[in-house]
Amino acid sequence: MNISDQTTPGEAAFNPFSGDSAALVENPFALFELLRSMGAVVPIPFPLPGMDRQAWAITRMEEVVQVLKDHAHFTVDPSSIGVNSLLGRNTAETSDTPTFFTSKTMLSVDEPDHRRLRLLVSKAFTPRYIESLRPRVQEIADELLDRVQDQGQMDLIKDYAYPLPINVISEMLGVPHADRAQIRVWSEALARGLGIGKRDPEVTTHMRAFGEYVTRLVADKRLQPADDLISHLIVIEEEGDRLSETEMISMLTLLIFAGHETTSNLIGTGTLMLLDHPDQLERLKSDLSLVPAAVEELLRYSGPANIAGPRFATEDIELGGQQIKKGDLIIPFLGSANHDESQFTQPDELDIARTISRHLAFGQGIHTCLGAPLARIEGDIAFTTLLKRMPNLRFSVPRESVAWHYALVSRSVASLPVAF
Ligand code: HEM
Numbered sequence: 001m002n003i004s005d006q007t008t009p010g011e012a013a014f015n016p017f018s019g020d021s022a023a024l025v026e027n028p029f030a031l032f033e034l035l036r037s038m039g040a041v042v043p044i045p046f047p048l049p050g051m052d053r054q055a056w057a058i059t060r061m062e063e064v065v066q067v068l069k070d071h072a073h074f075t076v077d078p079s080s081i082g083v084n085s086l087l088g089r090n091t092a093e094t095s096d097t098p099t100f101f102t103s104k105t106m107l108s109v110d111e112p113d114h115r116r117l118r119l120l121v122s123k124a125f126t127p128r129y130i131e132s133l134r135p136r137v138q139e140i141a142d143e144l145l146d147r148v149q150d151q152g153q154m155d156l157i158k159d160y161a162y163p164l165p166i167n168v169i170s171e172m173l174g175v176p177h178a179d180r181a182q183i184r185v186w187s188e189a190l191a192r193g194l195g196i197g198k199r200d201p202e203v204t205t206h207m208r209a210f211g212e213y214v215t216r217l218v219a220d221k222r223l224q225p226a227d228d229l230i231s232h233l234i235v236i237e238e239e240g241d242r243l244s245e246t247e248m249i250s251m252l253t254l255l256i257f258a259g260h261e262t263t264s265n266l267i268g269t270g271t272l273m274l275l276d277h278p279d280q281l282e283r284l285k286s287d288l289s290l291v292p293a294a295v296e297e298l299l300r301y302s303g304p305a306n307i308a309g310p311r312f313a314t315e316d317i318e319l320g321g322q323q324i325k326k327g328d329l330i331i332p333f334l335g336s337a338n339h340d341e342s343q344f345t346q347p348d349e350l351d352i353a354r355t356i357s358r359h360l361a362f363g364q365g366i367h368t369c370l371g372a373p374l375a376r377i378e379g380d381i382a383f384t385t386l387l388k389r390m391p392n393l394r395f396s397v398p399r400e401s402v403a404w405h406y407a408l409v410s411r412s413v414a415s416l417p418v419a420f
Pocket residue numbers: 106107108118169254255256258259260262263266303304305307308309310334360361362363364366367368369370371372374375
């Protein structure tokens with residue numbers, strides 16, 4: 001791990017953006033602990049060379065919450081303070097097609113645009129509405145396990161953790177079944193390309209194809225509307241000035257991507273964590289009413305999003321004893337805040353019955369995850385159904401061969417062969 005105790009602004013303490021360290025991939029939490037020991041606000045190298053700016057890792061719960069809630073001092077939209085908003089991201093400059101990285105979504109704008117965009121879809125994600133989807137989510141979980149039950153083994157990622165959320169969000173939006181395998185390819189590229197300073201031509205190509213696909217999907221739905229979220233957004237767009245076509249296409253790309261990638265990781269990584277902690281797995285199997293609490297603990301312990309999206313300081317400000325300058329890049333380390341020893345007793349222990357008053361796996365403030373109620377229900381149903389139907393769940397390969405996909409934003413299990 002490339003870490004020194006150098007904490008002078010401008011000098012490299014460590015580079016969290018590199019995914020080449022085996023230790024970082026296997027266990028980022030050891031690194032987060034080291035970061036916390038260096039401070040609540042730690043200087044890290046700016047991910048782009050030649051920029052006269054400082055980047056900061058925010059490592060503790062209190063300061064992370066402060067950054068995520070103080071929208072006056074921290075913005076998600078660098079163009080609002082005169083910094084190029086494309087800043088080293090994967091873009092498709094030669095194309096007019098809106099892509100996840102080039103166009104504005106609710107995640108990348110401040111108020112009042114953020115509120116306008118979020119309100120247009122928020123009804124479809126209220127806990128009450130999402131609760132009404134429970135029977136269908138249950139059906140999908142059962143159908144997936146029916147397919148493998150007689151084989152006695154499966155790849156938990158390919159056969160269960162991935163298809164469950166993509167099928168749920170696709171049905172909500174009205175994405176055809178036949179396209180879902182291709183969406184996986186694009187989404188994996190998108191997950192790899194998230195973050196600053198990560199230009200990659202392959203990711204750019206995939207992003208353009210994803211944008212073109214969503215544009216075609218919208219055109220098809222205009223001709224043949226149905227009772228789904230895409231058709232609902234088309235009505236709003238055609239009504240007048242609440243939503244532009246570009247905003248609609250980037251919103252849909254965001255919902256398709258965010259609606260499954262992270263939840264797949266919750267189910268995949270969560271299962272791996274349970275298999276790694278047989279005592280906790282036994283406890284859960286013997287009392288499945290603990291599943292909702294276990295989902296919260298798995299989100300805290302090893303949630304899908306290690307960091308929130310980057311923020312930029314809108315003016316000079318002191319934070320955690322450090323002098324932040326206007327335009328500095330701020331990275332809230334959610335995974336570190338969720339292991340903050342001043343907030344949790346024995347934070348590195350997995351305790352599925354832990355009482356958690358607050359964790360940051362879904363972020364905080366106005367950008368708090370829109371899909372949290374959906375993710376919680378999917379997690380609840382996924383773990384309950386799996387453990388009820390396959391109580392002998394176990395690794396079918398040596399533990400050391402289970403491989404991770406690493407990205408600082410989200411770490412996921414590539415494949416998890418299990419027997420039952
Ligand atoms: C376990 C699963 C999930 C996790 C851990 C997760 C995590 C997060 C986090 C940390 C944020 C805030 C990012 C920031 O502040 O920079 C966020 C925002 C968001 N998430 Fe999720 N998410 C999950 C599932 C979902 C699902 C199922 C959807 C459904 C569509 C979704 C849609 C969104 C959207 C639209 C935003 C942007 C909200 C805004 O900017 O107002 N997420 N998510």
